[in-house]
Amino acid sequence: MNIGEISYTNIIPLYFYLDRERLKENGVSITDAVPSKINRLMEEKRVDIGGISSFSFGKNAERYSLIPDLSVSAFGKVNSIFLFSKYRLEELGGKRIALTSSSETSVALLKIITQQFYKIEPSFEVETPHFERMIELYDACLLIGDDAISAKRKNGSYYVYDLGEIWYQETGLPMVFAVMAYRKEMETEKRELLSYVGQSMTESKERCLRENFAPVVERAVMEHGGSAAFWESYFNGLNYGFNGEHEKGLSVYFQLAKECGLLQTIPSILKFSYK
Numbered sequence: 001m002n003i004g005e006i007s008y009t010n011i012i013p014l015y016f017y018l019d020r021e022r023l024k025e026n027g028v029s030i031t032d033a034v035p036s037k038i039n040r041l042m043e044e045k046r047v048d049i050g051g052i053s054s055f056s057f058g059k060n061a062e063r064y065s066l067i068p069d070l071s072v073s074a075f076g077k078v079n080s081i082f083l084f085s086k087y088r089l090e091e092l093g094g095k096r097i098a099l100t101s102s103s104e105t106s107v108a109l110l111k112i113i114t115q116q117f118y119k120i121e122p123s124f125e126v127e128t129p130h131f132e133r134m135i136e137l138y139d140a141c142l143l144i145g146d147d148a149i150s151a152k153r154k155n156g157s158y159y160v161y162d163l164g165e166i167w168y169q170e171t172g173l174p175m176v177f178a179v180m181a182y183r184k185e186m187e188t189e190k191r192e193l194l195s196y197v198g199q200s201m202t203e204s205k206e207r208c209l210r211e212n213f214a215p216v217v218e219r220a221v222m223e224h225g226g227s228a229a230f231w232e233s234y235f236n237g238l239n240y241g242f243n244g245e246h247e248k249g250l251s252v253y254f255q256l257a258k259e260c261g262l263l264q265t266i267p268s269i270l271k272f273s274y275k
């Protein structure tokens, strides 16, 4: 079994307390990469389970199921998914926007926001995430994860829009950015390991919440700089669960993505049962 691990700080609580030695002894390997790459590896069956973009789950829901109670979501500001812009959002019609190649959920979300909520039509191009280069060549740029956090630190004079906040203002629902999904074959081929991994991730999340993220904050400060207070508030601003509200938010997101021509069908959401 191969687990995909998104290489952004926001998902660390779901992986922090995994017993990597034990996993290795059981033949489990871990691949870390940006979300779009994990999404692709899972589509190519080179990753069996992992945090993937919720949009990628939507595209592949016939072949994937969800580990229950896990996600990377926000009820409002997410603080790491930003549109940096030389113009106000409502003025971006006909302008050029660079999209990070790391994301699928946020790229589709920005298209939903512009088309459905703001009724404007900018043009989009996918670029490798590099704030200075993107903003030099384009009118606006979308960054996610640690790239967005470091760009926000450097940003001087551009407008900054938090996509989680816009989503919440418009829908009153949480935005689910990543889900913990697995390929359905795992249920028959590797059921025991699947349960073990799902439960370990749930325990990791719960322990991080109990500790108010202290060890995760320490690691984030070491790896990315910034203050402990900043990271503590960042982790507390994210939501790692998946309940009826998340499901509602995700269903509305899929529905709007379909209306924008980004998804062909509205997928149903199936979850693993440990029983």
Ligand SMILES: C=C(O[C@@H]1C=C(C(=O)O)C=C[C@H]1O)C(=O)O
Pocket: 006, 008, 010, 011, 035, 036, 052, 053, 054, 072, 078, 080, 081, 102, 103, 104, 105, 106, 107, 144, 145, 146, 177, 178
């Ligand atoms: C909260 C975030 O959510 C991420 C956003 C993703 C996307 O846009 O496809 C995928 C995985 C999440 O880890 C973030 O990266 O800032």
